[in-house]
Amino acid sequence: MQSTINDFSGTPHRAVTIEKGTKEANRITSERADDDEENDKMMDFRTLSGLQGRCSVKNVTVISELRDNLSIALSEKKQNVWVVQEDKGILYKDETPFTELENRKQIEVMIGNSERSVGRICEGKEPKLDVISNSTGASQKSRMSCKHFTEPENLFNYTKENILGGNAEVKCPKCDALWEMVELVTKSNMSPDEQIFFGKAMFINTQTKKTLTHLVHKELSKKILLIPSYI
Numbered sequence: 001m002q003s004t005i006n007d008f009s010g011t012p013h014r015a016v017t018i019e020k021g022t023k024e025a026n027r028i029t030s031e032r033a034d035d036d037e038e039n040d041k042m043m044d045f046r047t048l049s050g051l052q053g054r055c056s057v058k059n060v061t062v063i064s065e066l067r068d069n070l071s072i073a074l075s076e077k078k079q080n081v082w083v084v085q086e087d088k089g090i091l092y093k094d095e096t097p098f099t100e101l102e103n104r105k106q107i108e109v110m111i112g113n114s115e116r117s118v119g120r121i122c123e124g125k126e127p128k129l130d131v132i133s134n135s136t137g138a139s140q141k142s143r144m145s146c147k148h149f150t151e152p153e154n155l156f157n158y159t160k161e162n163i164l165g166g167n168a169e170v171k172c173p174k175c176d177a178l179w180e181m182v183e184l185v186t187k188s189n190m191s192p193d194e195q196i197f198f199g200k201a202m203f204i205n206t207q208t209k210k211t212l213t214h215l216v217h218k219e220l221s222k223k224i225l226l227i228p229s230y231i
């Protein structure tokens, strides 16, 4: 402290104190401005199963860059971190502009399962044919209700593709048997977030299908009513 005062040799002690006080005030004000600026570049996020936090969105232009930052904030691998909109069943693609999310209060995140094969054991000693990839391999496979086999990762990707494609049903590609949602969730080892997201997306697809079916029936019944009774 003594050396600081000596730096202002010849200046009354009181003046030094004021000078120091002003500098300190300026430093705090300047830090606060930096903090505000930094806060402006942060956004709240929450995972579908309830984890909350803040993530930098500084210089983020596309969803892929946002996933990079979220993976740091969540200490998760990028391949397991997805940006979604639960109530609409949207999973954002990497190339989607970040501007689509900028006005949202919170980023919705789905954390995937990184080790989907754990806990899945192939029944029988012989390697089974994967009904989705159509290949045989020594990897662990799930036995589906229709008695066909598939790897959890292949089943997950197949389920994801079907649901995001708007399908209200997921069927075995070999025998056309219906695979129920509960079977898809269990046998593809979905994470809690994936269960919430794909469950909701499937529900939306089912509702959309019902509405479309209803509209088609309505149109058909109108046409039937238009046919003159004497025909």
Ligand SMILES: [Zn+2]
Pocket (backbone or CB within 6 Å): 131, 144, 146, 147, 148, 172, 173, 174, 175, 176, 177
């Ligand atoms: Zn089958």
